[in-house]
Amino acid sequence: MNIGTIIDAAAAGDPARAALIIDERVINYGELAAAVEQCAARLADRGLAGERIAVIDLGSVLSIATMLGAARIGAAAALMNPTLTPPELQGLVENAGCAPVGVAGDAYIDRLLEAGLPKVFTAADMLEGGDACAPLPAEDVDDRDALILFTSGTTGLPKAIGISQRRLSARITGITTPFRVDTSPTVSLMSVPFFHVGGAIGVLGNLYAGKTYVVQPRFDAGEWLRLVQEHRVTSTFMVPTMLQRILDHPDFGTTDLTSLATIAYGAAAAPVALVRRAMAAMPDVGLANVFGQTETLGAYTTLLPNDHRDPNRVASVGRPLPGVEVRVVDPHTGIDVDAGAVGELWVNTSQNVSEGWLRTGDLARQDSDGYIYPSGRLKDTINRGGEKFGPIEVEDAI
Incomplete structure (x- = not known):
């Protein structure tokens, strides 16, 4: 499947269905599909098929349509943190091997130019005009x-x-089921940064399913x-600090959250x-702790x-998802530790961005039922009298 085509079924079957709601603007699937085709045409016209393209913006129609439009022509959007300085962005551009052309939201055009890119396309360049001839989706792109x-x-x-189409x-x-025209859309909410794995995968998964x-x-x-109250949001993903701020907010007790069924949280340790x-x-809200990293395309437990x-x-961060193998290994010997002992997590799954076992750098223990309990990062290990502790173990003890 070409990732750039994931909204085609919804756009054809129910074009008036709301796809995105951003700053109170509702973008339906028909409009989003037109924006994706427009971006694909603009990028193809500039000879960027097969290239890596720097993209810097918050979650927006521009950034989402560019991500899908790039994939549609066999290119790849490199999603960058808008808060980085021009020298930091220049390092990312060089590290990713991006083409000398980028795409930026209006607030970040100068920042990307100062990072050394000779040409930066804006929302007006990419989305306005409507006269571009959309190319057919690239074929044989699985390994691109x-x-x-x-x-x-x-x-x-x-x-x-780099994450392949395959x-x-x-x-x-x-992680989700495809769009069905006879199914009413549920509503999800993205509050994490779009350029993070959780943000990007969340956008793609929800759009593939035909959700709002x-x-x-x-x-x-x-x-x-x-937003949850007004749009009757049913599911969301957040980091623990966001959850803390929501619970602390003075409006929490008076807000109607009855639509909310699931909160997934992760990306950092959550205090018990x-x-x-x-x-x-x-x-009445189901909580799900998801644990993973960029190299595993998000959660693996x-x-x-x-x-x-x-x-x-x-x-605990739970048990490995179906199809995921996890080992807890002595990082110095490469030998599995005993059940309940702390070691480095090694992960092998088809969702890894590279083949074989991934050494995650995360310390954890696994109990006899398969549940994993993080202890911190390998680089943060505390050695006291020859016995090693992770920072999470110390915090929990305090």
Whole structure:
């Protein structure tokens, strides 16, 4: 499957269905498909088929349509953090091997030009005009990159991760069901950054399923509460600090959250006290702790809502998803540690962006039932008298 075609079925079967809601603007599937074809045509006209293209913007019609339009012609959008400085962006452009042409939201045009790109296309360049001849979707693209994401950069400059059409297609089709014209759309909300793996995969998965996706370009707890109530949001993904701010917000107790069925959280360790507080405050909402990283295209373990009801499991990130193999390994010997002992997580799954076992750099222990309990990062290991501890273990003890 060419990732650039994931909305074609919804656009043909129910073009008036709402695809995106961004800053109170509703973009239906027919309009989004037209924007994707327009972006594909613009990129193809500039000879960018097969290239990596720097894209810098918040979650917007421009960034989403460019991501899909690039994949449609066999190119790959390299999604970059809009808050980075021009020298940092220049490092990403060079690391990813991007073409000397980028795409930027109006607020970030100068930043990308200062990063050394001689030409930057704007929303007006990409989306206005409507007279471009849309090329047919590229064929035989399975092994071409469809998307470029970047690691978190906790130990230096973020590293570019190329994700092939084959792996991205497998990931999207594995986490959701395709659009059906006879099914009413549910509404999801994106508050995490679009350029992160959770943001990009969330957009692609929801659009493939024909859902309505509310995009909050910048997180604000009060605005999040308003969006859930107004648009009857059923599911969302957030990081623990967002959950904390929502629970602390003065409007939390008076906001109608009855539509909300599921909150997935992850991307950082969630304090057990916070999770228990959220469960008590929203007893009818299922919480799911998802654990993964860019190199695994997001979650490879999940603590399901029912698991949260077991007080002994709340500190866990759950068990490996179907098709995922996990080992807990002594990083110095490469030998598996005993059950319950802390070691480095190694992961092998078809959703890995590269073949074989991935050494995640995450420390954890796995109990006899397969549940995984993170302990921190390998680089943050504390050695006291020859015994090693992870920072999460220390925080929990305190």
